[in-house]
Amino acid sequence: MTYHHLSVLVHRQAEKYGDRVALKYRDYDKGQWIPVTWNQFSETVQIAANAMVEMGIAEQENIGVFSQNKPECLYTDFAAFANRAVTIPLYATSSPSQAQYIVNDAGIRFLFVGEQFQYDAAFTVLPLCASLERLIIFDRAVVKDKQDTTSIYFDEFLKMGEAKQHAAVVEERSSKASFDDLANILYTSGTTGEPKGVMIHHSCYKEQMRTHDIRLVTMTDQDVSMNFLPLTHIFEKTWAYYCIHKGVLTCINLRPNDIQMTIKEIRPTLMCNVPRFWEKVYDGVQEVINQSTGLKKSLMLDAIKVGKVHNVDYLRVGKTPPLMNQLKYKFYDKTIYSVLRKTIGIENGNFFPTAGAAISNEINEFLHSVGVNIVVGYGLTESTATVSCLTMTDYTIGSVGKIMPDLEVKIGENNEILLRGKSISKGYYKKAEANKTAFTEDGWFRTGDAGYIKDGELYLTERIKDLFKTSNGKYIAPQALETKLVVDRFIEQVAIIANQRKYVSALIVPNYEHVIAYAKEKGIEYSSLQELLQNSKIIELFKSRIDTLQQQFAHYEQVKYFALLPEPFSMEKGELTNTLKMKRNIIENNYKEVIDKMYEA
Incomplete structure (x- = not known):
């Protein structure tokens, strides 16, 4: 398979898919989802790339994106990649002091901001950031400060490139783009100490696309992905890029608190999530069971038991369930399971990658029992997300899945999980001492997580630092x-x-x-x-x-x-x-x- 560089990926997909829908985002004023075709996606990226040249953005320059999830985040990313520039995402909830630290550490001149909160935080620290020249505001509803004479709105930014007067420059830069180029610097918020900028090169993303193609065989360009986790997070960022690589329709959820509404509007086949989402689903089901009595309660408890036998005890290990169990499962699948999945908004589900924290065995087993195919995995920012993940069958509840193809994993001192491979970061931005601590002399990355490997599956035991x-x-x-x-x-x-x-x-x-x-x-x-x-x-x-x-x-x-x-x-x-x-x-x-x-x- 051809793995296009991110500098041209959207344009190659537009050539393939044309006027098919690539992205959707919710217009809250109209109360509807607005489609963006692959051709429109490509065109906007080209215009934005020209605008960046007009603004004076250089190759390998660091650009900041301080926003909640919006299509503009992706336009900015891919326009930057076309210019061989580096994007640095900031969490939408970052405080002014956190934004100030990242802008100064990365020497950011141009910071793209989302809504009022991000604009206010960024404008507050503008005088404290020597490198920062201009804010580009995604949301037209943002009210600029009266003292602000430099910020522009995203539509004004696009007008700067509308004529595509720098098309030759962009094309020349894209042609020089290498998988050895730096793509992103992702600052880990850190449970202790100051943030560290994890350098992610284009080669890391290419390797993850290649290995996910091997592992996620049921994913096709007919899938619909709900983008719910922050695009600032490596899990969602890598996933979003992978969905674009696969030709998947990506629906962008702007407001995290609205996910229960938006998931029912989209009814996706795919969605990355953290265990907390599924814990709330589990709590909700337990609440219904606890409040039920008689036959209704008995049926629900039996449905979970039957599902466990069918999906976990048999199908999981490649065995055929007993005939009576199959018949009962079919009955429950058309009644209890389907009602549950439809109530959540995931009745069309293919699979749902889940990582970011430990998920309890009970919840993992329960979800598989009722036909919700969550794919539990493990990864870090420094590993460009996935280190291991469950396969569709032949997995063990309690593990974080099979190690990704061609990634080296070994267990070091204190049972620490060590990593080496093409998807592993080359280190922290401008942090020589941290890099010495994080990597062994022979190039293994120290995860700080303890665990063990059994039958090709990875098990986590604890966080060594904790x-x-x-x-x-x-x-x-x-x-x-x-x-x-x-x-x-x-x-x-x-x-x-x-x-x-x-x-x-x-x-x-x-x-x-x-x-x-x-x-x-x-x-x-x-x-x-x-x-x-x-x-x-x-x-x-x-x-x-x-x-x-x-x-x-x-x-x-x-x-x-x-x-x-x-x-x-x-x-x-x-x-x-x-x-x-x-x-x-x-x-x-x-x-x-x-x-x-x-x-x-």
């Missing part, structure tokens, strides 16, 4: 316990506390809706959420549920005390990264008094 050691000398892997506890419908977020402590405790953010409903059902009176969460009956409810969930853990690994928090962990308080990973040091600092109280006993 491994806690109690004051009794026992090691605790907090993620294993957190993943187990967050399955419970009453638990929204969990932070395990144990490092240098005499026993394990936990900060728990409850699912407030469920707790309030439980209080109403049990006639528990309260005047505030804080008071409700300190009620002995609520504490006993959580204690019994936690004790049940943690039975499989050794006694020293189990939560002894916990505190129920009246507000969730948030990015605003610095407790979560842009990818919603916990910053444990910030959480421990913010809740120091609460934590200390749990160790007074």
Whole structure:
């Protein structure tokens, strides 16, 4: 198969697909999805590439994109690649100080911004960024600051290239484009310390396209992908580029909170996601089951049991299910499973890649049982996403799948997973010391994750940096316990506390809706959420549920005390990264008094 360089990929696909729809985005004013054909996509990229030359953008120059998911993000990316320039995405939720750090570190002159929030944050730091010359605003509704004399809107930017007066320059640059060129610098938000810019070369993307073609054999140009995760994230960025390479229709979800509406409007066959999305699906189903009685409840429980036998116990390992099981499965597939999938908006599902955090075995098994083909995987920004992923059949629940073709993986000291191959980043931008630490002398990248390989499948055990050691000398892997506890419908977020402590405790953010409903059902009176969460009956409810969930853990690994928090962990308080990973040091600092109280006993 031909692997076109990203500098020309959209144009080659336009030659192949013409007026077929390549992208869709939701126009909120009209309440409808606007199609963009491959020809229109190609034309816009060409105009934007000319506008970049007009603006003075040079080859291998760093360009910033600070926006939520919009088609303009892709236009900007591919126009930059046509000019052999490098794009640097910033998370749409980044604070002014985070934006300032990245702009200064990468020496960005031109920053493309999405909506009002991003514009305001960028304009605030404009005087603090020596390199920054101009903001280009995607959304026409953004109100510019009265002092702003340099920013332009994206439509004004496109007018600068409408005549394609620099077509020869763009063509010459594209012809020189090499797979050895730098494509992106992706700044990892980091659970500790300052962000590091991961350099992703065009060769990394080419290798991922090649190996995914080998692994994802059911994916075709008839598929429809919902772009939900931020395009700033390596998982979604690599996936978006891969969808373009495959000729897949990509539907861009602008507002993450609207996914339950937009997924039903699009009803995609593909969608990348993180486990939290599926945890909420699982919680919803459990809630329906818990509220049901009699025959309805029995049928739902039997449907899950039948699905497990059919899909997990038999088909997963290449065996034919017993005839009676097949008949029952067909019945449930037309009734219970199909209603569930249609309710979510995924009844047309092909498969759904899932990564970014650990997913519990229970949820993984449940989804496969009801015919939702999630493809669990593992990867990092530094590996250009996928290191391993489940195959469609012959996979093991509990693993993160088979290692991608031609990628070298070995287990080093402290069971650390080490990587080497064409999809692995060449290092961090302008961070020589970090690179020395991150790579071995013979070129293996240290992931910081511990695990093991069995029968060609990769298993994760813990994050080495997050491994806690109690004051009794026992090691605790907090993620294993957190993943187990967050399955419970009453638990929204969990932070395990144990490092240098005499026993394990936990900060728990409850699912407030469920707790309030439980209080109403049990006639528990309260005047505030804080008071409700300190009620002995609520504490006993959580204690019994936690004790049940943690039975499989050794006694020293189990939560002894916990505190129920009246507000969730948030990015605003610095407790979560842009990818919603916990910053444990910030959480421990913010809740120091609460934590200390749990160790007074």
